[in-house]
Amino acid sequence: MFSVSNLVAAVVGLLVASVPINAQVSPVVTEQGNVANTFSLSDVALTSSRWQENEGRTRTYLKFVDVNRMLYVFRANHKLSTNGAAQNGGWDAPNFPFRSHMQGHLLSGWAQCWATNKDTTCRDRAVAFVVELRKCQHNNGAAGFTAGYLSGFPESDFVNLEAGTLTNSNVPYYAVHKTLQGVLDVWRYTGDSTAKTVALALADWVDSRTSKLSYDRMQSVLNTEYGGMNEVLAQIYLMSGSTKYLNTAKRFDHAAKFTPLLNNQDTLNGNHANTNIPKWIGAAKEYKATGTTSYLTIAKNAWTITVNAHSYAIGANSQAEHFKAPNAIAGYLKEDTAEACNTYNMLKLTRELWQTDPTNTAYFDFYERALINHLLGAQDPSSSHGHITYFTSLNPGGHRGVGPAWGGGTWSTDYNSFWCCQGTNIETHTKYADSVYGFDASTLYINLFTPAVLNWSARGITVTQSTTFPASDTSTITITGGGNFAVSIRIPGWTSGASILVNGAPAGVSANAGSYAKISRTWSSGDKIEVKLPMWFRKIAANDNASLAAIAFGPTVLCGNYGSSTLSANPSLSLNTLKRSSSTSLAFTGTANGANVNLVPFFNGQGFNYAVYWASPSPTKITGSKLCAIPWANVLGRTGQVRSVKIL
Ligand SMILES: *[C@@H]1O[C@H](CO)[C@@H](O)[C@H](O)[C@H]1NC(C)=O
Numbered sequence: 281m282f283s284v285s286n287l288v289a290a291v292v293g294l295l296v297a298s299v300p301i302n303a304q305v306s307p308v309v310t311e312q313g314n315v316a317n318t319f320s321l322s323d324v325a326l327t328s329s330r331w332q333e334n335e336g337r338t339r340t341y342l343k344f345v346d347v348n349r350m351l352y353v354f355r356a357n358h359k360l361s362t363n364g365a366a367q368n369g370g371w372d373a374p375n376f377p378f379r380s381h382m383q384g385h386l387l388s389g390w391a392q393c394w395a396t397n398k399d400t401t402c403r404d405r406a407v408a409f410v411v412e413l414r415k416c417q418h419n420n421g422a423a424g425f426t427a428g429y430l431s432g433f434p435e436s437d438f439v440n441l442e443a444g445t446l447t448n449s450n451v452p453y454y455a456v457h458k459t460l461q462g463v464l465d466v467w468r469y470t471g472d473s474t475a476k477t478v479a480l481a482l483a484d485w486v487d488s489r490t491s492k493l494s495y496d497r498m499q500s501v502l503n504t505e506y507g508g509m510n511e512v513l514a515q516i517y518l519m520s521g522s523t524k525y526l527n528t529a530k531r532f533d534h535a536a537k538f539t540p541l542l543n544n545q546d547t548l549n550g551n552h553a554n555t556n557i558p559k560w561i562g563a564a565k566e567y568k569a570t571g572t573t574s575y576l577t578i579a580k581n582a583w584t585i586t587v588n589a590h591s592y593a594i595g596a597n598s599q600a601e602h603f604k605a606p607n608a609i610a611g612y613l614k615e616d617t618a619e620a621c622n623t624y625n626m627l628k629l630t631r632e633l634w635q636t637d638p639t640n641t642a643y644f645d646f647y648e649r650a651l652i653n654h655l656l657g658a659q660d661p662s663s664s665h666g667h668i669t670y671f672t673s674l675n676p677g678g679h680r681g682v683g684p685a686w687g688g689g690t691w692s693t694d695y696n697s698f699w700c701c702q703g704t705n706i707e708t709h710t711k712y713a714d715s716v717y718g719f720d721a722s723t724l725y726i727n728l729f730t731p732a733v734l735n736w737s738a739r740g741i742t743v744t745q746s747t748t749f750p751a752s753d754t755s756t757i758t759i760t761g762g763g764n765f766a767v768s769i770r771i772p773g774w775t776s777g778a779s780i781l782v783n784g785a786p787a788g789v790s791a792n793a794g795s796y797a798k799i800s801r802t803w804s805s806g807d808k809i810e811v812k813l814p815m816w817f818r819k820i821a822a823n824d825n826a827s828l829a830a831i832a833f834g835p836t837v838l839c840g841n842y843g844s845s846t847l848s849a850n851p852s853l854s855l856n857t858l859k860r861s862s863s864t865s866l867a868f869t870g871t872a873n874g875a876n877v878n879l880v881p882f883f884n885g886q887g888f889n890y891a892v893y894w895a896s897p898s899p900t901k902i903t904g905s906k907l908c909a910i911p912w913a914n915v916l917g918r919t920g921q922v923r924s925v926k927i928l
């Protein structure tokens with residue numbers, strides 16, 4: 281029987297002799313166009329919070345999942361013994377067309393768990409898995425495959441894809457993208473040289489297949505979902521310095537999708553969302569690899585179009601996995617809205633774009649909105665393995681984990697789901713720490729109000745953020761070690777009257793909503809920054825119907841708890857009955873359809889039927905001394921409905 285621990289011992293022994301296994305590997309080529317950067321996951325760790333609880337549940341699964349089972353489809357395909365392992369079900373079953381997509385997410389998850397948590401079990405699993413993948417590549421001759429090939433399905437699917445004769449519903453480059461990204465993450469975060477070898481061999485295989493095709497033939501290959509092949513190959517170029525990977529990346533530029541975006545045309549209607557968003561991240565990465573500004577224009581236009589014209593109040597997009605007409609929201613509040621993968625990918629895109637424009641708060645306003653209101657609650661807090669829902673229903677009486685049977689019908693399971701979104705959620709919940717802070721040569725950016733410790737080793741300082749945000753409107757940032765630099769704090773568009781204290785005294789900087797408040801000084805060890813971001817009720821109307829709206833408190837979208845009652849329509853909520861019923865937790869009451877309803881954060885909306893959108897929430901505008909109107913433009917960077925709200 282295959283033994284992970286023996287293998288790990290052997291591999292660890294080898295690596296200790298050459299490079300330290302713990303060493304994160306930096307890219308050989310520096311990215312262009314980044315005005316600021318986010319920190320590496322290995323520099324930041326979460327502390328006690330809901331985010332950390334989610335991270336812990338996913339980590340438990342990462343340490344539980346049977347490695348032999350997850351190798352089954354690779355070994356079977358590459359004609360190696362499956363060592364008596366059980367077969368998986370769901371999207372990793374031996375007859376599922378794009379089996380083997382999940383394992384790349386696990387590799388990324390293990391690598392991220394090692395980077396942020398310094399969890400050696402996660403690291404050792406990643407490294408041991410990569411050794412077995414290398415054995416699969418080594419057996420390609422015997423299996424009848426060409427050099428470097430690595431997947432759970434036959435290479436003939438690529439032959440058919442290229443010839444236009446693929447008929448088994450496979451999306452073969454989609455799966456290869458996950459594997460490539462997974463081994464790249466292991467290489468990057470652990471320094472494992474076998475991971476580098478596997479990644480480059482697989483990337484070489486992609487180069488050799490695609491270099492033989494004419495431009496037109498390759499463009500027709502791109503009509504089949506291919507994940508972020510352009511992005512991962514651009515990353516491999518940056519990591520290795522070899523331009524052949526950049527040339528290979530560019531072959532995955534889908535002209536039919538990029539041209540309208542370059543011209544700022546919204547042609548997303550009817551497009552499969554998760555097929556397209558990864559291409560845009562690829563455009564952002566190709567901009568950073570080449571400096572060619574048209575790539576950045578494509579990525580920025582795609583982001584703006586999607587955030588402003590295709591997103592629900594919770595920051596998610598799509599219904600039945602597809603984009604609809606611009607601003608068409610009200611007619612699509614169904615069971616199968618808000619596919620988790622799309623939001624995971626939008627956040628990756630957001631992070632890339634923020635780095636190019638770090639004083640624009642729209643990027644992290646969106647990041648916060650989608651992370652808190654969609655992805656945080658897509659994990660079931662009662663599942664010790666952090667199981668997730670594929671869609672997040674927005675229909676009246678919706679219920680997470682209940683929906684169309686083929687995808688979101690239940691919470692995911694240990695071995696019988698392996699949907700795309702189970703894979704991306706493994707990554708989401710192990711990388712919350714990667715976007716809390718950012719930096720440039722002279723500035724520390726506080727982008728998210730998440731309890732997390734940063735080791736800013738270049739300056740020899742530690743930054744500790746403590747908060748119960750979003751239940752509390754205050755966050756405290758403590759600096760250990762000192763020096764002369766600026767701290768730039770995102771003042772979200774949803775607040776009003778924000779204030780900042782340094783060591784108890786007003787910081788003396790402006791803190792307007794929708795800007796970064798910048799405090800420049802010489803910091804001493806123990807200095808404390810207290811940020812207060814007053815929260816108000818906000819009405820977030822559907823783009824196409826002002827009489828249909830979600831209600832948020834500060835950044836947090838609320839939902840009505842309807843228990844097991846069914847709802848046939850969006851309930852009508854009386855806004856002036858809304859009250860916060862606890863000073864420490866986010867608990868609210870109100871009157872809807874004439875009856876009392878308890879409202880809670882939507883991220884806590886599991887296990888009951890809920891309402892997120894309300895019909896005719898009235899009054900539409902409240903005026904008076906205890907009221908605050910927040911321009912919608914501050915919230916989404918978009919003009920339109922301004923919704924007032926009552927301070928309680
Ligand atoms: C910060 O990171 C540096 C470099 O990796 C390391 O040497 C140091 O021990 C870390 N400090 C803390 C407080 O973790």
Ligand SMILES: *[C@@H]1O[C@H](CO)[C@@H](O)[C@H](O)[C@H]1NC(C)=O
Nearest residue numbers: 610825826827828850895896
């Ligand atoms: C807008 O939504 C409200 C509440 O659901 C509904 O009564 C109304 O018919 C909708 N308006 C349009 C134009 O669809």
